[in-house]
Amino acid sequence: MRVGLFVTCLVDAVRPRIGFATIKLLEAAGCEVTVPAQQTCCGQPGYNAGDRKSAVALARKFLNEFEAFDYVVVPSGSCAGMIRVHYPDVLRDDPALLARITALGQRTYELTDFLTHIAMPENIPGKFKGTLTYHDSCSGLRELNIYNQPRVLLANMADVKISEMVESTTCCGFGGTFSVKYGELSTRMADNKCRHITDTHASAIVGGDLGCLLNIEGRLRRNGDHTTRVLHIAEALSGLDEEAP
Amino acid sequence: MNAREKILARIRNTQNPAAVATAQTIASHLAKHPRGPLPPQPNNLLACFKERALKLSSDILETNNINDVPALVAKYLNERKLPIRGVCWPALATLRWNDAGLEIQSHPALPLHNPLPQAGEEANELLRKFNDNDLVGITGAFCAIAETGTLMMLSGADTPATTSLLPETHIAAIDPKRIVATMEDAWDLLRSENKQPPRAVNFISGPSRTADIEQTVTLGAHGPYRVLLILVPINE
Amino acid sequence: MQNTSLQFKKQVTIKLADVRLQDALSRLQSRFVGGRAAVISEIHDLEETRIAAAAIRDHALNNLDYWLQHFEQQATARGAIVHWAETGDDVNRIVTEIAALHNVKTAAKSKSMVSEECGLNDALEEAGVAVMETDLGEYILQLAHEAPSHIVAPVVHKNKEEIADLFAEKHHTPRKTDIAELCREAREILRPAFLNADMGISGANFLIAETGSALIVTNEGNGRLVTTLPRVHVAITGIEKVVPTLEDVTTLLRLLPRSATGQSITNYVSVLTGTKKPEDHDGPEHFHIILLDNGRSSLIGGDMQEMLRCIRCGACMNHCPVYQNIGGHAYGWVYPGPMGSILTPVLGGIENSPDLPNASTLCGACAVVCPVKIPLPDLLRKLREKQMQLGMKSRQETFMLKAWAWLALHPRLYAKATAIGVRMLKLIGGNKKLIHTLPGAGGWTDGRDFPAPAGKTFRELYQQGKHK
Numbered sequence: 001m002r003v004g005l006f007v008t009c010l011v012d013a014v015r016p017r018i019g020f021a022t023i024k025l026l027e028a029a030g031c032e033v034t035v036p037a038q039q040t041c042c043g044q045p046g047y048n049a050g051d052r053k054s055a056v057a058l059a060r061k062f063l064n065e066f067e068a069f070d071y072v073v074v075p076s077g078s079c080a081g082m083i084r085v086h087y088p089d090v091l092r093d094d095p096a097l098l099a100r101i102t103a104l105g106q107r108t109y110e111l112t113d114f115l116t117h118i119a120m121p122e123n124i125p126g127k128f129k130g131t132l133t134y135h136d137s138c139s140g141l142r143e144l145n146i147y148n149q150p151r152v153l154l155a156n157m158a159d160v161k162i163s164e165m166v167e168s169t170t171c172c173g174f175g176g177t178f179s180v181k182y183g184e185l186s187t188r189m190a191d192n193k194c195r196h197i198t199d200t201h202a203s204a205i206v207g208g209d210l211g212c213l214l215n216i217e218g219r220l221r222r223n224g225d226h227t228t229r230v231l232h233i234a235e236a237l238s239g240l241d242e243e244a245p
Numbered sequence: 246m247n248a249r250e251k252i253l254a255r256i257r258n259t260q261n262p263a264a265v266a267t268a269q270t271i272a273s274h275l276a277k278h279p280r281g282p283l284p285p286q287p288n289n290l291l292a293c294f295k296e297r298a299l300k301l302s303s304d305i306l307e308t309n310n311i312n313d314v315p316a317l318v319a320k321y322l323n324e325r326k327l328p329i330r331g332v333c334w335p336a337l338a339t340l341r342w343n344d345a346g347l348e349i350q351s352h353p354a355l356p357l358h359n360p361l362p363q364a365g366e367e368a369n370e371l372l373r374k375f376n377d378n379d380l381v382g383i384t385g386a387f388c389a390i391a392e393t394g395t396l397m398m399l400s401g402a403d404t405p406a407t408t409s410l411l412p413e414t415h416i417a418a419i420d421p422k423r424i425v426a427t428m429e430d431a432w433d434l435l436r437s438e439n440k441q442p443p444r445a446v447n448f449i450s451g452p453s454r455t456a457d458i459e460q461t462v463t464l465g466a467h468g469p470y471r472v473l474l475i476l477v478p479i480n481e
Numbered sequence: 482m483q484n485t486s487l488q489f490k491k492q493v494t495i496k497l498a499d500v501r502l503q504d505a506l507s508r509l510q511s512r513f514v515g516g517r518a519a520v521i522s523e524i525h526d527l528e529e530t531r532i533a534a535a536a537i538r539d540h541a542l543n544n545l546d547y548w549l550q551h552f553e554q555q556a557t558a559r560g561a562i563v564h565w566a567e568t569g570d571d572v573n574r575i576v577t578e579i580a581a582l583h584n585v586k587t588a589a590k591s592k593s594m595v596s597e598e599c600g601l602n603d604a605l606e607e608a609g610v611a612v613m614e615t616d617l618g619e620y621i622l623q624l625a626h627e628a629p630s631h632i633v634a635p636v637v638h639k640n641k642e643e644i645a646d647l648f649a650e651k652h653h654t655p656r657k658t659d660i661a662e663l664c665r666e667a668r669e670i671l672r673p674a675f676l677n678a679d680m681g682i683s684g685a686n687f688l689i690a691e692t693g694s695a696l697i698v699t700n701e702g703n704g705r706l707v708t709t710l711p712r713v714h715v716a717i718t719g720i721e722k723v724v725p726t727l728e729d730v731t732t733l734l735r736l737l738p739r740s741a742t743g744q745s746i747t748n749y750v751s752v753l754t755g756t757k758k759p760e761d762h763d764g765p766e767h768f769h770i771i772l773l774d775n776g777r778s779s780l781i782g783g784d785m786q787e788m789l790r791c792i793r794c795g796a797c798m799n800h801c802p803v804y805q806n807i808g809g810h811a812y813g814w815v816y817p818g819p820m821g822s823i824l825t826p827v828l829g830g831i832e833n834s835p836d837l838p839n840a841s842t843l844c845g846a847c848a849v850v851c852p853v854k855i856p857l858p859d860l861l862r863k864l865r866e867k868q869m870q871l872g873m874k875s876r877q878e879t880f881m882l883k884a885w886a887w888l889a890l891h892p893r894l895y896a897k898a899t900a901i902g903v904r905m906l907k908l909i910g911g912n913k914k915l916i917h918t919l920p921g922a923g924g925w926t927d928g929r930d931f932p933a934p935a936g937k938t939f940r941e942l943y944q945q946g947k948h949k
Contacts, residue, residue: 007939007940009889009899011939012899012938012939012940013899013902013903013934013938013939014903014932014934014935015932015934015935016935016937016938016939016941016942016943017935018939019939019943020939020942020943035940035943037892037940037944038892039892040888040889040890040892040895041885041886041889043886043889045882045885046882046885046886047862048843048862048865049865049869049874049878049882050862050864050865050866050867050868050869050870050874051866051869051882051883051886052866052869054882054883054885054886054889057886057890058886058889058890061889061890089859138842138843138844138845138846139845141845142844142845142846142848142849143845169846170802170846171802171842171844171846173802173842174842175841175842175843175844176842177878178839178840178841178842178843179924179925180922180924180925181839181878181924182490182493182839182840182924183923183924183925183927183928184493184494184497184924184927184928185493185497185803185806185807185840186842186924186925186928187927187928187929188497188806189802189803189806189842190928190929191928192802192806214931214932215929217930217932218915218925218929218930218931218932219928219929221915221929221930221932222928222929222930230932247565248565248566248567248571248774249565251567252549252565252567252720252772252774252778253546253549253550255774255778255779255781256545256546256549256778256781257546259778259779259781259782259783260543260544260545260546260781260782261543261782264539264543265543265544266540266543266544266547271544271547271725274540274725274726275551275691275725275726278691278725278726278727278728278729279728280728280731280732281530281533281534281537281728281729281731281732281735282525282526282529282530282533282732283525284523284524284525285525297745300745301745301746301748352762353762377672377676392745393745393746395746395750400761400763400764401761402758402760402761402762405761405762405763406705406709406763406764407709407710407762407763410702410705410706410709427731428731428734429728429731432727432728432731441559441692441754442692442694442752442754443754444753444754444755444756444757444758444761444764445708445709445751445752445753445754445764446694446751446752446754447705447749447750447751447752448746448749448750448751448752449748449749450745450746450747450748450749451748452748453700453701453702453748453749454700454701454748455617455618455664455700455701456512456634456700456742457616457617457618457621457634457635457636457701458617458621458636458641458644458660458663458664459505459508459640459641459660460508460509460512460513460634460637461660463660463661463664465664465665465668466617466664466668466700466701466702466703467615467668467671467672467675467701467702467703467706468701468702468705468706468748468749469702
């Protein structure tokens, strides 16, 4: 099957390794992966800030770039949720576009959701050894019902033990521009999350959304924790967690 | 335009005409008063009622003979070292409370329908002399609801609402035959036996409580500290 | 009540530093969140019930004019008097007039958030009516001259030590810290207030059009006392609270207490219809029902109408990670949490609450627990859109958003800009690969490092790999 990878602006800019990890996982599952070169941002920052006009333009751009694929895979529950759940609202005023984006949304998957329900790889190449804890990012959890998927995949890795944190489904405080506009509040929410992570004594915190992971890592490091590793689920599953870049 | 007209006009000016129901739909909704999703019918209404009522901190005693009620009440109060003075609804006043060592007065006083004072504020003042010193209030109930372990009380001349409210201990005699599954069943029973709800329909589910201080549940906030349910066949 | 939500950001700083408040909030979270989780599963088909509840509320709101008039007709036929109020001031005037008409000197009041909207107590005191709040939480707040910080648990922000001090000072009694003893003390002080009050004032959780009844849920029993003992009863509620039938309200009752306090049912559910009959020994001779608009009708037929479904259970705030960290007072008006972040701007003017719609991560925890399926995050987002249309966003924020979107629509420039950006950020990050401060991003870096980018974008690396 032909899969278009929407890598997301955050992964593109901040941690490209997650993009390669995603490709590795998809190819290992037998997918033919294409990365449309013109892709940028899904438009969620503007949409959530009330800038509907920008979101409309970026939704149309996405539609044109990805409509030809059998599936679109996104290593982020937040961006996948934007496409699946919110693009139909963004394009609600144009019935033709609405029908097309709704259809494309149905073929758009968050990575772990795609692996467990569509690609179903026989083995997971990850090499992680030890205890990790999983943070459920809000959009993936509540918009796409992603909860078991990453856990099922991680359970396929022989040397991984999952130690669940308290309130793994509570928001880490990222919230996009919220994290800068209401920094103090956002930091307190991140602090609560970090406390729950530390309490598990896991050697790594794993999640499916880079935004949340940057928020969590930023607070852990500021608090002096330089040992707990902060990994995207694609990194943990692919075995690319050890290698640069 | 007065406030009423202005508010209604604003609603009519902006309401979505496509969503407004037809007169027929509305009339049918009122006539059929359809039920929402219901819990599954319990196998045993009595067992279900008891389980739920106990969960809500009601106490339960059972007997087959209405004449045993005074002795059960006396035992319950004595075991807890509670005062033995109180009031009961007139329908229960013929039970031999004195023989069980209890001081229970009928409220309102027997015989029923004694001449009322002349109507008006003064008469109401007289009627309104609530006795706050009655520490036990004994009532019946219109019916009981298994789903939540709840009593349904109808206010009326011989079923005053205060009897289940002012005393520190509320004791209610319920006929197990009057246990229905849900509040919906209770409404239907009300519709079939009375035409319209009385001034007050009170659903009571255990002793009054508050959790306002540190979300710690404390029984006996402003109403009764304890509720005793006596399941007993009652001949009407 | 005055709207002080303009102070939101300042209040956040204060509340985050308030150790006692933080302790109190953690208790709320464990009791209410855990409590709801324990009983909500009792509902046989929760989703089906939520859908039915939302449909009942939608039907009532879509036909609000009809059901309000039907309610009025039925209530009047049973001897109640229905008043309509456009504003909080109108409510105050109506209640004051009722008090004067019936020669009322004292009033006992059960909890009513709508009366908090109006500032009723002050208006009555000015008119010479002594008002006693009788809900334990509200009574404590009245003694302390404070506003509620939660719509269900109004005094959640205070611990028992503070309440012990307050009671000892105001009651002139020996200080007690046992919660049961504090409750008993309040009961003994309030009982004569119930017995002597000329007027009882309550809210109404629902109005039932079929029977013309007001429905009140309480646990303490004060709601029953103030509607049974005084000779005059005034119930004040919002126009949106009407539902068609007894069956409709029963469906909502399956959800309300479970969502609110984790109870299958509240201790008391009272359905009050009309006045006492001549032969009755209790009940009010005069029953006034006041229907308050106060901006609600402006939501009808618009894109915020879903907010009027709200049945005031408080589950959204109990589950909100923002509310859980700052409590209710920071929101600056009667209604806190997610529902308040919508109601305060839509009822009190969007320009008066610029922060509230934005102070949310849109995490969606509120929408998941809402018993009537109000899409709270979507409504918050709609308010942000309105702010944008009204030009309420800062120039800097608008510029950043527009610039980012413009760049994202121009992929080649985007590629260049991001390639330069990530190289610079990598340099700033240094050996530790952490950025400690960044101009313009103090909101982030004051409390957190920013993990530095790898230095090249994914797309650069991917293209390089392809051409190798």
